[in-house]
Amino acid sequence: MAIATGLESLGTFRVGVLQPSRSIEVTSFAVEKSAPIKRDRPRFGWHRLLSYQSAWLRGDILAGLTVAAYAIPQCMAYGELAGMPPVAGLWAILPAMVIYALLGSSPQLSVGPESTTAVMAAAAIAPLADPSGSNYSSLAAVLAVMVGLICCGGYVARLGFLANLLSQPILIGYMAGVALIMMAGQLGKISGMAIASQTVPSQVWEFVRHLQNIHWPTLLLASFVLGFLLAVQQRFPKAPSALLAVLLATAAVAAFGLDRQGIAIVGTIPAGLPQLALPSLGRQELGPLLVAALGIAIVGYSDNVLTARAFAARNHYKIDANQELLALGAANLGTGFLQGFPISSSGSRTALGDATGSQSQLFSLFALVVILAVLLFLRPVLALFPTAALGAIVIFAALQLIDIPEFGRLWQFRKTEFALAIATAIGVLVTDISIGVAVAVALSAIDLLARVARPYDAVLGSVPGLEGLHDVKDWQGAIALPGLIIYRYDAPLCFANAENFKQRALDAIEAQELKGETVEWFVLNAEAIAEVDITALDMLSAFHEELQSRHIRFGMARVKQDLYGQLQRSGLLDRIGKDSIFATLPTAVRAFQGREIAATESEGD
Known part of the structure; x- marks a missing residue:
């Protein structure tokens, strides 16, 4: 993206031109004063909200409704993934949406429960929790607070410059890898199969080995929803296709009783709101939790800034990597004090918001209102939404993240940068996200060093x-x-x-x-x-x-x-x-x- 440099005023100046074997020629130029050129600087959430444009409203409302419909069952699943009650996943997203909307530098990023940090939190807490699990929620909340403090400390130390190690090929490959992870994670939902594997290769292999277990009505519904989304995007690109899919799928379940034919639905959504509480911690758990919090903070911030920068590059705006440390840290602090667990950004929710027209963090606030309304009043309506349609929507959003023309551009420009993007995508797929990104950064540094050395x-x-x-x-x-x-x-x-x-x-x-x-x-x-x-x-x-x-x-x-x-x-x-x-x-x-x-x-x- 071109960055315009602001000049408040220009007067008369002289330019010297040096040429071989000639005397120096000096030419005067008179430049008229003009209006300052605005710098294309990152704008924090509350700045953007204060200068909100009415043209953004439609896209933000549609994105907020669609993201909320997706976030409710997703966050409930991540609550279970973290070893906590499903409702804890909904509690964790509430403060994150508000805090990031005010402090974040990305107008599109969706912050809240995320699978990688949920799994890491569960792995760290399980050995420390009582056999009865009575202190599990408290340990999770303390871990979230620690992650928040580490990120805020990184903001004070201005460690956001580390995000500059993430080059454009890494971003392209990362988003492609995340998209494939998103699609593989939906194989069970769209087929009606129970897939227990966690990595992409094993999920695909398990799916192929058990093709005979496909629930065909579920697969047909998912295929219909995905086809509907692709057709609407092709014919009516500005239409709220994902929201229409949510409404149509829910109406189909209610009208034809599809849930009685074996098609899974979201089901009962628990009621209630979290209570503000100060988490307590025993001295013996401090060391192990601190080590775990450092790892979660690194992984969570890497995922956060990678996703934010990828969507910023796609939609031609800038983010502030250091401000992202503060926003993520404050969001984790808020989540910890409301009985949640460590959080980061969600590529799938961000992709859904982007696909439905999100323009500012007002979409997160709309999603927040919907989630609160569901928790308090509308639980029976969303309970009828089929999970197969949810999987189809996620696959549709993931398809938008694989930028084939960008891979082609890298191939034409420099083969090593194309290879770096492919290596990032493969690394994210076959390892976990943090290791894949670390390998890609190392390869990028080696490529740079090779060019400097020769x-x-x-x-x-x-x-x-x-x-x-x-x-x-x-x-x-x-x-x-x-x-x-x-x-x-x-x-x-x-x-x-x-x-x-x-x-x-x-x-x-x-x-x-x-x-x-x-x-x-x-x-x-x-x-x-x-x-x-x-x-x-x-x-x-x-x-x-x-x-x-x-x-x-x-x-x-x-x-x-x-x-x-x-x-x-x-x-x-x-x-x-x-x-x-x-x-x-x-x-x-x-x-x-x-x-x-x-x-x-x-x-x-």
Whole structure:
């Protein structure tokens, strides 16, 4: 997304243009003052709500109703997954919706109970709970509070920059992997089969092995709902297809008694609201819960920021990764004080909201109102909703997350980035989400390091009929200046590429000498070298000494101020000589040509 830079006012300014072997031309430009350009900055939830646009209302209402219809049975299931009563899943989403709507930077993210954090919470609490389970809910609430405090601490320490490790290929692959996980998780719902497996490969294999157990009325209903959703999207893309599917499926159950024919429905929804309470904790549970809370915070935040950034990229807005730490931390604190368990973001609920037109966090507040109304008054209506239709809606939403054109674009641009996206998707599928993302980040770092360690380099020369200096490999008829090598290395110098630089620079010298030319000067174009580390400084010192032994003068051009200071502090500047540091490439060329003139005049005397 293009980011416009705001300029409150522009006056008259001058621009200097440097050209080889020419005097500096200075041109004046008069620029009229104009209105400031607004920066495309992330906006927090309450900022966006205060500047709400009426055009968003329809999409937010539809998204809120649809997400609520999906969230109620889903959160109940996640409550059971966390080892708690199903109603605890509904309690956990209530404070999260309000808090994230006010503090979150994503207008579309749905925060609340999520399968990965629910499973991790259950694994951490089960060994610590009493055999009777009397303290289970209290341990879960304490764990949520700990996760919240860790995330808030990360916000204070401004650790949100870690999200920058998540590149675009990782986002594309992550969303594809999550989509496949979502679809595999619905196989049991759409087929009427009981699938106990938890990973995608095992779920698919269990489904294939027990095809004879398919409940055909359930599968037909799910197929009809999915076909209906795809057809409406194709013909009427702005229609509330998911909401229509919810209403039609519920009406079909009520009219034809489909539940009596073996089609599963959501069923009884428990009533009641949570009570505000301060969770208690024994000293012996503190250490194990703290370790578990750290892991859940890392996984929950990774899932949160990945999902938020993926939808931000799809819909052309920005999020604030550090603000997401605060929003997630505050949401977990609220959940903990209302007898819940650790939470994160839900890719499936976010995808449903996006598919039905969510524009701001008002959709979460609408969903909250619906969930409260259901808990208090409307439980019998939603109880008739068939779970097969629920699975079809989730599959429909998941299909929107697999961006085939983006995979094609990565393939055309760079094969390694395509491979990174595929590796992320596979990693998310065959491991868990956190390990898959960690592997993808490691591969991304390796790919970056490989490009830094072996960057593009060039010997610069003149091109007939073209001003300036250019890569002699790129232009037919281009030649390096006799006796002078101007060498460009397109990466910062560091321990990873120091020896690579030295070898390739010497190769450039030897290539000129093999042509029968004597190299007298070697000038490093340092425009891509903002700074160096001590390994690179030692290499430059050794390189300078080797050139001296071969009677070649070493110089540097376009040296930035920070790099100049590092050369000075290391003592290398004194050895090179300040007269060998040139502000521009034309300056270096004129100095070399001036040496030849001086030598000619000396011979004449």
